[in-house]
Amino acid sequence: MSARPELDRSAPPHPQELRPYEFPDFIRQRLPDGLTALLAPMPGAPLLSIELAFPAGGEREEPRLAGLASLTAGLLDEGTDQRDALAVAGYVERLGGQLSAAANWDLGALELELLPRHRSAALELLAEVARSPRFDPEEFERARRNRVTDLLRRRDRPGQVANDQLLRALFGPATYGLPLEGTPETIERLAREDVLSFYERHYGLADAVLLMAGDFDPAAVLAELEERFAGPAVAAPPRPQVALPPEAEGRRVVVVDRPGSAQTELRLGHLAPGRLHPDWSGLTVLNTLFGGKFTSRINLNLREVHGYTYGASSRFASRLGPGYLTISAAVATPHAGAAVREILAEMDRLRSEPIAPEELAETRSYLLGVFPYTLQTTAGVVQHLESLAIFGFPDDYYRRARYLARLEAVTLEQLSQLAQRHFRPEQAILVAVGPATELVPQLEGLGAVEVVVG
Amino acid sequence: MEAPTLGPLRQHRLDNGLRIVLEPDSRLPLVVVNLWYHVGSKNERPGRTGFAHLFEHMLFQGSAHVPGTDHFRFIQQVGGVANGSTWFDRTNYFETLPAHELGLGLWLESDRMGFLLPALTPDKLETQRAVVMNERRERVDNQPYGRASERLSELVYPEGHPYRWPVIGTMEDIAAATLEDVHAFFATFYTPRNAVLTLVGDFDPDRALELVATYFGDLPGGPRPDPVVPVPFATTGEVRDVLTDEVRLSRLYLAFPAPAHGAPDWYAAELLAQILTGGKSSRLYEDLVYRREFARSISSSVLPTELPAHLTIAATVNPRVDEGELEREVLAELERLAANGPREEDLERARNQAATAHAGMLQSLDDRADLLALHATYHGDPAAAFREAAAYDAVSVEDLRRCAAALLAGPRAVLTVLPREAAS
Numbered sequence: 001m002s003a004r005p006e007l008d009r010s011a012p013p014h015p016q017e018l019r020p021y022e023f024p025d026f027i028r029q030r031l032p033d034g035l036t037a038l039l040a041p042m043p044g045a046p047l048l049s050i051e052l053a054f055p056a057g058g059e060r061e062e063p064r065l066a067g068l069a070s071l072t073a074g075l076l077d078e079g080t081d082q083r084d085a086l087a088v089a090g091y092v093e094r095l096g097g098q099l100s101a102a103a104n105w106d107l108g109a110l111e112l113e114l115l116p117r118h119r120s121a122a123l124e125l126l127a128e129v130a131r132s133p134r135f136d137p138e139e140f141e142r143a144r145r146n147r148v149t150d151l152l153r154r155r156d157r158p159g160q161v162a163n164d165q166l167l168r169a170l171f172g173p174a175t176y177g178l179p180l181e182g183t184p185e186t187i188e189r190l191a192r193e194d195v196l197s198f199y200e201r202h203y204g205l206a207d208a209v210l211l212m213a214g215d216f217d218p219a220a221v222l223a224e225l226e227e228r229f230a231g232p233a234v235a236a237p238p239r240p241q242v243a244l245p246p247e248a249e250g251r252r253v254v255v256v257d258r259p260g261s262a263q264t265e266l267r268l269g270h271l272a273p274g275r276l277h278p279d280w281s282g283l284t285v286l287n288t289l290f291g292g293k294f295t296s297r298i299n300l301n302l303r304e305v306h307g308y309t310y311g312a313s314s315r316f317a318s319r320l321g322p323g324y325l326t327i328s329a330a331v332a333t334p335h336a337g338a339a340v341r342e343i344l345a346e347m348d349r350l351r352s353e354p355i356a357p358e359e360l361a362e363t364r365s366y367l368l369g370v371f372p373y374t375l376q377t378t379a380g381v382v383q384h385l386e387s388l389a390i391f392g393f394p395d396d397y398y399r400r401a402r403y404l405a406r407l408e409a410v411t412l413e414q415l416s417q418l419a420q421r422h423f424r425p426e427q428a429i430l431v432a433v434g435p436a437t438e439l440v441p442q443l444e445g446l447g448a449v450e451v452v453v454g
Numbered sequence: 455m456e457a458p459t460l461g462p463l464r465q466h467r468l469d470n471g472l473r474i475v476l477e478p479d480s481r482l483p484l485v486v487v488n489l490w491y492h493v494g495s496k497n498e499r500p501g502r503t504g505f506a507h508l509f510e511h512m513l514f515q516g517s518a519h520v521p522g523t524d525h526f527r528f529i530q531q532v533g534g535v536a537n538g539s540t541w542f543d544r545t546n547y548f549e550t551l552p553a554h555e556l557g558l559g560l561w562l563e564s565d566r567m568g569f570l571l572p573a574l575t576p577d578k579l580e581t582q583r584a585v586v587m588n589e590r591r592e593r594v595d596n597q598p599y600g601r602a603s604e605r606l607s608e609l610v611y612p613e614g615h616p617y618r619w620p621v622i623g624t625m626e627d628i629a630a631a632t633l634e635d636v637h638a639f640f641a642t643f644y645t646p647r648n649a650v651l652t653l654v655g656d657f658d659p660d661r662a663l664e665l666v667a668t669y670f671g672d673l674p675g676g677p678r679p680d681p682v683v684p685v686p687f688a689t690t691g692e693v694r695d696v697l698t699d700e701v702r703l704s705r706l707y708l709a710f711p712a713p714a715h716g717a718p719d720w721y722a723a724e725l726l727a728q729i730l731t732g733g734k735s736s737r738l739y740e741d742l743v744y745r746r747e748f749a750r751s752i753s754s755s756v757l758p759t760e761l762p763a764h765l766t767i768a769a770t771v772n773p774r775v776d777e778g779e780l781e782r783e784v785l786a787e788l789e790r791l792a793a794n795g796p797r798e799e800d801l802e803r804a805r806n807q808a809a810t811a812h813a814g815m816l817q818s819l820d821d822r823a824d825l826l827a828l829h830a831t832y833h834g835d836p837a838a839a840f841r842e843a844a845a846y847d848a849v850s851v852e853d854l855r856r857c858a859a860a861l862l863a864g865p866r867a868v869l870t871v872l873p874r875e876a877a878s
Contacts, residue, residue, distance in 0.1 A: 007668060007669070007672065009518075009519045009561070009564075009565060009569070010519055011519075012528060012557065012558045012561045012562070013557035013558065013560075013561055013665075014557070015532070015552075015554045015555050015557065015558065016553075016554040016555075016556070016557070017554055018483075018552070018554050019483035019552075019553055019554060019656065020483065021482055021483050021484075044481070045817070046813035046814075046816050046817060047810070047813045047814055047817060085734075085744075086734065086735060086740060086744065089733060089734035089735045090734075090735040090803075093732070093733040093734070093735045093736075093803050093806075093807065094735070094799065094802060094803045094806065095806060096803070096805075096806025096807045096808075096809050096810040097810065098810065113810065113814070114810055115806075115809065115810060115813060142747075145747075146750065149703070149750055149772065149773065150750070152702045152703075153598075153701075153702050153703060153750075153770075155702065156598035156700065156701045156702060157597070157598055158596055258700070260700075261596055262591045262595035262596040263588065263591035263592060263595065263596040265596075293530055294526045294530065294536075295523065295526050295527050295530050300523065303585055304523050304581065304585075305581075306581075306584075307580070307581040307582070307583075307584030307585050307588070308584075308588070309585075309588050309592075310585055310586075310588045310589035310592050310593075330588065330591070330592040330596065331588065332584070332587070332588055332591070361531075362527070362530070362531040365531055365532060365533055366530045366531060366532075366533050367533070368533055369532050369533005369534065369552050370533045370534070370535060371533075372482050372483065372484055372552075373484065373533075373535055373550055375482060376482060376484070376817055376818045376819060377814075377817040377818055378817065
């Protein structure tokens with residue numbers, strides 16, 4: 001190659017001209033019998049992703065029957081009026097498809113991914129599974145047995161134990177405080193009639209949404225949906241109002257004793273707004289700079305400065321109902337106390353010191369720039385369509401201009417106010433899962449310490 | 455299987471030996487910069503296991519023109535996503551960037567390829583040593599069944615085989631790594647000659663090549679590392695061990711030597727694993743998890759490795775079920791497959807599942823870059839990625855029968871993990 005001038009490596013090259021991304025165009029249509037379809041055609045996409053969601057999440061179950069919503073969703077594909085459980089699985093798997101049936105706190109959903117040429121078969125099967133589940137007594141008993149086993153195994157994973165303890169401490173033995181999967185006691189209590197009645201109440205067409213992204217002709221899909229999803233537009237009952245327990249005064253420390261653990265799982269959290277709260281956009285920016293990216297404050301502090309952990313992060317739970325903040329890190333046990341004190345100090349700093357304009361600018365451009373990363377896959381697009389449908393956002397919510405406007409509306413003054421309001425180290429619950437004899441002395445002075453058996 | 459929808463591929467080699475693979479795709483204004491170094495844990499020496507991975511961490515600690523942790527900062531402040539990973543055979547570094555920031559990615563990668571050592575300090579090594587020890591605790595030592603795969607590798611590979619030790623390494627060896635080790639490793643392996651640079655996304659190939667030449671062209675090519683020659687597997691025999699762990703259910707692991715990635719029988723082994731445990735209608739899942747409830751879960755996999763590695767079957771045993779009985783049932787299914795081969799419908803299902811998985815991998819730019827880089831690094835030909843669909847299609851019922859028979863005829867390792875309470 002020809003000689004070139006000496007290269008200046010001291011600074012990154014100037015970027016080329018920005019080519020802005022755009023959220024894919026999609027169609028939103030409510031069908032005559034109630035089902036609402038959000039369809040995003042992506043010509044050339046190698047996979048087709050479909051989700052059929054119902055307002056049948058864990059927020060709608062009574063705490064004494066915790067696990068009912070997830071068990072009901074899980075039983076949808078365990079047999080229909082046409083096929084038994086193995087035949088459903090055999091049919092989907094022979095198409096090379098992946099079908100899942102599960103609930104979260106907000107919804108119960110069927111998700112299916114396969115090659116685009118199997119679309120019609122996929123829609124037919126989804127309709128069959130959603131509309132004529134068999135809830136076979138044997139399958140119900142098998143699901144309960146498996147669930148009880150899985151709940152026992154939950155105690156194998158220290159990170160899971162820590163999450164469960166935090167939620168229990170924040171929300172009590174109530175909705176959001178018990179695992180979505182239930183407890184061995186609540187699962188024992190469940191009867192098949194509970195599943196039937198939960199299904200009848202929450203899996204009607206009027207509030208169902210079908211989300212789809214991939215290579216398809218929307219007109220053809222709408223015609224198929226009208227045929228597959230004809231019937232009475234039964235509406236679900238309104239969302240229950242979940243009463244929150246009063247927050248305890250002062251910080252509390254829960255040590256879950258696991259002698260011999262190789263490490264300590266830390267969780268620090270408190271109640272916080274859910275997804276529909278007007279502060280959410282600002283909180284997203286604030287959380288991202290605090291603990292939502294590699295270069296966040298707590299990760300740089302705990303990992304890159306101190307080497308206490310492989311990674312520290314924070315998040316606000318995104319759901320319809322009341323949320324919470326969690327700060328997570330798995331730390332070397334001898335440094336557990338020091339790590340907690342650094343986290344608390346970072347929370348204090350966020351509340352007491354002004355945020356530099358550059359840090360806000362970096363965080364904004366990060367959030368703007370990474371958005372299209374989530375649009376590479378059809379499943380990623382479906383995820384966004386689900387948010388539009390479930391949280392009731394307008395169709396242009398993810399258009400680049402709107403997204404940018406929300407980020408730009410967040411000011412330094414606002415972030416300071418949000419930090420005061422939504423980061424509350426004095427009322428946090430701290431959970432530490434590890435050897436209590438080593439942990440308790442390190443955590444003294446941080447709040448009333450309670451030791452429980454792991 | 456349907457043909458994969460990869461775009462037009464371009465390949466180049468700079469004078470210093472750096473191989474370049476370009477695949478333009480303008481569906482989204484994103485670009486992936488993906489750099490594979492042909493070095494992994496199999497290039498380590500005894501007493502320094504885990505070093506390739508610890509070294510990977512050091513590549514995020516700055517270079518001559520990129521201070522401290524600014525590598526991540528530069529990428530994240532423009533909305534990029536970056537990471538690296540270490541494997542037996544290779545170490546990769548990759549960032550997905552807004553397309554107009556391609557130059558930034560090339561500047562960052564070339565700086566640490568050419569100018570890492572001036573920025574290296576003892577403090578950085580100490581901090582990353584602590585981080586990696588915590589990574590090991592988080593991912594291995596404090597996970598249920600966390601040490602099983604390491605023990606299984608010790609059982610299935612002969613003494614001295616480079617896949618016998620874990621990629622993350624042992625605590626003792628992580629503790630023993632020195633700055634001199636970092637210098638020597640860098641000089642030997644982190645060279646243009648030993649790397650493949652893959653760009654996938656929204657760029658003009660001519661302009662991109664020019665930028666690559668600008669940033670990488672003047673780096674010295676470096677030595678050609680010696681190939682790693684594996685110790686051969688035993689030809690037959692069974693090795694067994696039992697571990698205890700803080701778990702509620704026992705788990706049974708079976709491991710068998712398997713072909714290297716790219717061999718026709720590797721694709722057969724992949725489909726065999728799928729036939730055994732891929733989904734509820736797979737042979738072992740349907741029988742042992744669903745019908746008879748001997749196991750709560752079952753899975754199997756074969757690794758995409760450069761040298762022959764192993765196929766694993768792992769089953770989590772339901773309460774009150776005997777691990778020995780489960781083991782006999784798994785082997786009996788393999789024997790049936792070795793005698794008669796799978797049914798046509800088993801093969802059809804596995805093929806279609808593989809096609810869906812393959813299509814899924816083509817969706818994200820970084821997965822696609824990794825696939826191209828894998829074929830370029832191990833097989834000298836990124837375009838071989840285009841032929842994977844045909845390789846799966848070429849597998850016959852008889853190939854699968856032969857594959858199952860070969861597993862049964864060769865050596866095998868059996869590991870059981872028991873709940874500590876039940877064992878004591």
